[in-house]
Amino acid sequence: MNPTLYFxxxxCARVSLTALEEIGKPFDTRLIAFLAAEHRAPDFLAINPSGKVPALVTEGGILVQNGAILHYLALTRPEAKLLPRVDDPLRQAQVLSWLFRCSSDLHPLVSRYVLPQFATANPDDADGIRAKGAELLQAQLQPIDDLLRGREWVLDEGWSIIDAYLSWIWFRISGAGFGGFGFGQACLPAIAAHHARASERPSAIAALRHEARAQAEL
Ligand SMILES: N[C@@H](CCC(=O)N[C@@H](CS)C(=O)NCC(=O)O)C(=O)O
Structure with missing residues (x-):
């Protein structure tokens, strides 16, 4: 049985999709149509009770949360080098902390910035929520921008799936995606340049093609 990614x-399911493309082994996908509220439908809630993508159905069981999916894929497909293989527990934890930084610190701010209307019961609050989201994102991303001024990829060990995660974050806040809000090149130039580099990776290109094909089938 091929693993099946719900996306x-x-x-953010693009990050897990990129990981599967990077691995290069057969996998299946199931598109969840948000506009048709498929993420709230019982069939999908049986896969992920939180009603969120990504979810990965494997032979052994269901996995949710990007960080867990990426960690699992890195462990089970070490040849793909999604994350560096290190014996030192401290270094391992430092690598994992980058996944948490993306999923727990940055992603909620991305949501607040791009979709503020979902963070309030009062539509009048949306502009303020977006403005605060932008301020907090800038503060969280500035040290990463500083780091990337002197290097190509986030980790010392070279490209990792964390670069795909950061690239997706930049894609969402720079307005290339739906929403059209603009953290521009001038705000965080090294992250913008990193996004351009990460987007050239064959797995990133393949993930975008996969998304486009799925979208066309809707
Ligand atoms: N912490 C989760 C976040 C997943 C998440 O928020 N996914 C969004 C798409 S980027 C989603 O499915 N949102 C639908 C909803 O919240 O209703 C992860 O890293 O997998």
Whole structure:
């Protein structure tokens, strides 16, 4: 049985999709149509009760949360080098902390910035939520921009799936995706340049093609 990724174009599921493309082994996908509220439908809630993509159905069981999916894929497909293989527990934890930084620190701010209307019951609050989201994102991303001024990829060990994660974050806040809001090149130039580099990777290109094909089939 191939693993099956539940995903939706332009969402954070792109990071897990990129990982599967990077691995290069057969996998299946199931597109979840947000506009048709498929993420709230019982069939999908049986896969992920949180109603969120990504979810990965494997032979052994269901996995949710990008960080867990990426960690699992890195462990089970070490040849793909999604994350560096290190024996030192401290270094391992430091690598994992980058996944948490993306999923727990940055992603919620991305949501607040791009989709503020979902963070409030009062539509009048949306502009303020977006403005605060932008301020907090800038503060969280500035040290990463500083880091990337002197290097190509986030980790010392070279490209990793964390670069795909950061690239997706930049894609969402720089307005290339739906929403059209603009953290521009001038805000965080090294992250913008990193996004351009990460987007050239064959797995990143393949993931975008996969999304486009799925979208066309809708
Ligand atoms: N912490 C989760 C976040 C997943 C998440 O928020 N996915 C979004 C797409 S980027 C989603 O499915 N949102 C639908 C919803 O919240 O209703 C992860 O890293 O996998």
């Amino acid at each position: 939706a174009p332009q969402t």
